[in-house]
Amino acid sequence: MLNNLDEVFGALSDASRRAMVERLVRGPASVSQLAEPFAMSLPGVVQHLAVLEAAGIVSSHKTGRVRTVQLVPGGLGPATAWIGRQRLPAEARLDRLSVHLSPPEDLS
């Protein structure tokens, strides 16, 4: 598998792009919906989206004149996995302990 961690972490190093990801976790959005909360020109938003799309974090499709953007399922997976592995031994032990101590979560 091609390792695109450079692109993924690079894409996440910008607060506006992270905010777009946070919005898209709640569901797909049109480019203008995504632009709304930002004091940013539409071309600026489109440029940020291009970075996220090149990193495999979002995808988009156009219907008529509306471009809809959505998260790629698992797009953040390799980055999540990498960062999850970088734990000091003591931190890893604490994490495993907390799994044992927490009450079972509701599956609903």
Add this chain to the structure above:
Amino acid sequence: MLNNLDEVFGALSDASRRAMVERLVRGPASVSQLAEPFAMSLPGVVQHLAVLEAAGIVSSHKTGRVRTVQLVPGGLGPATAWIGRQRLPAEARLDRLSVHLSPPEDLS
């Protein structure tokens, strides 16, 4: 709390810097030990370490002529937490399910 996610994700967007973090998870290392596996000048390594240090991922101290570098405990915490929150609802459900289905981990 000052948000330094830009710096942390930016620091992780380079494969050499990620390799240094992977090495430091196993324990502190001198700058020359860190430089060893890389076809990179010592000043190049020092520059990468400065980026990791500015992001709060590593710290270093000098004893005599030897500078020792180590991971900052919890330095990746905010980035780990942010990326962990960005899950589509279906992925989050699957994760919770897998916690219920996996056998208890050995705590040793």
